[in-house]
Amino acid sequence: MTTTRLDLAGLKCPLPALKTRKALKSLAAGDRLEVLCTDPLSVIDIPNLIRETGDKVEITERSESRIVFLIEKTNGPIGKTDTASSTHN
Template structure:
């Protein structure tokens, strides 16, 4: 298991979520992405992004102005229910 660190301190919405989405594309399934942000809206935007991607937020920490997310990359398989893709539900 590998952890990739992404420093997004100083960036404002929507850049932390956009850069996190881009970084997740290069992370292998089962590996971790550690994201450091200072934008207070990232506590809303990044968990919403993770719900969309199907990945998992392992840890969310707050240290003064810094917010840290530890995201586990999912295996890449999207579960289907009743034969419909998530977009068709």
């Protein structure tokens, strides 16, 4: 398990979520991504992204000047699996 740090200070919506999504693609299941943001909207955008990916997220620090997320990769590479592909007779 490794922890990667991603400093997104100064970036505005939607860049923090987009860069977080890109960084998650290269992580293996069990790896962690620590994301530092200064955009207040990231408290909405990052958890919404993680809801889509199925990974785990917690806010480890939140102040007026910055928000730090700790994301744990649980599903391997991001990609939508087609669970509705079974044929019905």
